[in-house]
Amino acid sequence: MxxxxxxxxxxxxxxxxxxxxRPTGRQARAVGGRLSxxxxxxxxxxxxxxxxxxxxxxxxxxGVGLVVSLQAGEAMALPNASIKIxxxxxxxxxxSDEELSFRYLSKSPVTPLALSPNYNLSxxxxxxxxxxxxxxRQFDQMRWQLVPAWEPAFTTKLSTINARSETVFExxxxxxxxxxxxxxxxxxxxxxxxxxxxxxxxxxxHLRDEPIMSVAGIWDTWHPGAPEERYSFSIMTTAAxxxxxxxxxxxxxxxxxxxxxxxxxxxxxxxxxxQKLLKPCPSSWLVAAxxxxxxxxxxxxxxxxxxxxxxxxx
DNA sequence: CCAGACGTTGTT
DNA sequence: GTCTGG
DNA sequence: CCAGACGTTGTT
DNA sequence: GTCTGG
Numbered sequence: 001m002x003x004x005x006x007x008x009x010x011x012x013x014x015x016x017x018x019x020x021x022r023p024t025g026r027q028a029r030a031v032g033g034r035l036s037x038x039x040x041x042x043x044x045x046x047x048x049x050x051x052x053x054x055x056x057x058x059x060x061x062x063g064v065g066l067v068v069s070l071q072a073g074e075a076m077a078l079p080n081a082s083i084k085i086x087x088x089x090x091x092x093x094x095x096s097d098e099e100l101s102f103r104y105l106s107k108s109p110v111t112p113l114a115l116s117p118n119y120n121l122s123x124x125x126x127x128x129x130x131x132x133x134x135x136x137r138q139f140d141q142m143r144w145q146l147v148p149a150w151e152p153a154f155t156t157k158l159s160t161i162n163a164r165s166e167t168v169f170e171x172x173x174x175x176x177x178x179x180x181x182x183x184x185x186x187x188x189x190x191x192x193x194x195x196x197x198x199x200x201x202x203x204x205x206h207l208r209d210e211p212i213m214s215v216a217g218i219w220d221t222w223h224p225g226a227p228e229e230r231y232s233f234s235i236m237t238t239a240a241x242x243x244x245x246x247x248x249x250x251x252x253x254x255x256x257x258x259x260x261x262x263x264x265x266x267x268x269x270x271x272x273x274x275q276k277l278l279k280p281c282p283s284s285w286l287v288a289a290x291x292x293x294x295x296x297x298x299x300x301x302x303x304x305x306x307x308x309x310x311x312x313x314x
Numbered sequence: 315c316c317a318g319a320c321g322t323t324g325t326t
Numbered sequence: 327g328t329c330t331g332g
Numbered sequence: 333c334c335a336g337a338c339g340t341t342g343t344t
Numbered sequence: 345g346t347c348t349g350g
Contacts, residue, residue, distance in 0.1 A: 090333045123350070124350055155349095157347085172320050172327095176328090193333070193334085195324090250322090296334050298350040299350080
């Protein structure tokens with residue numbers, strides 16, 4: 001029997017351990033901790049919550065998954081264990097219809113988008129997106145998190161809120177989109193969380209000299225032509241520039257205004273030409289301010305989210 | 315041929 | 327839908 | 333990105 | 345921990 005002591009655990013939490021051998025129900029029952037909510041199947045496998053079942057079965061080649069919950073400092077004994085412990089975007093849009101139209105269409109809004117400020121744009125929410133339709137710039141509301149056309153429902157389990165610019169031309173999922181379906185996501189700014197000893201500290205990042213940044217994106221149509229037709233998009237990411245590296249090692253691709261036309265033009269297909277646009281913007285374009293953790297919950301959508309906290313050395 | 319992946323970020 | 331792996 | 337859920341049987 | 349939802 002090997003004993004584990006979870007001294008690092010600060011509060012009640014659930015862990016996934018990986019065992020070389022499956023504990024029997026009796027042993028597992030005897031070890032203490034908070035095991036009252038396990039269930040069993042008829043082969044003696046032990047589960048906590050339904051989806052753990054799949055994890056446990058999938059792991060049989062390398063060991064068996066067992067989920068346990070312990071209080072801080074609680075110990076738990078496990079049989080025959082060389083135990084491995086598997087413990088292992090957000091943005092804001094405060095511009096108006098008018099500001100958006102003058103910035104990108106050089107005119108008043110023809111078909112108003114009826115925008116209201118979003119201080120906490122989160123994945124799966126809609127955002128106005130600029131693309132070229134029949135040669136004309138056009139805004140449409142699209143869902144942030146690209147849903148591939150072949151998904152049976154307008155949702156996906158894939159992590160498609162971002163697309164890595166370094167590999168997007170090789171990606172089975174994205175490569176045909178980056179060649180023909182590019183778009184611009186107009187953001188007032190975006191948020192990043194900086195890891196610190198005391199947890200994650202959120203920052204807002206925006207352009208120093210412009211109220212709106214043009215973020216490179218790709219979009220797709222789900223069930224094209226059908227009544228339930230929907231649009232969705234993904235934001236291109238790249239390595240952090242020197243400025244952003246203080247906060248995070250990745251950042252969105254912010255386009256130079258002179259390259260916006262090229263990025264939107266669906267007739268441009270050459271990878272080399274497009275790849276040149278997918279670079280980190282100059283550090284001098286950006287400013288950042290630490291904000292409160294109010295931003296953490298997507299439910300908080302008020303101007304207070306943008307309020308800087310007192311300056312602090314980092 | 316069919317089955318299964320297709321993605322990102324961050325952490326160990 | 328399209329590609330890779332078995 | 334973060335927040336929040338994550339389960340069953342039987343009984344009231 | 346993993347997964348889903350916003």
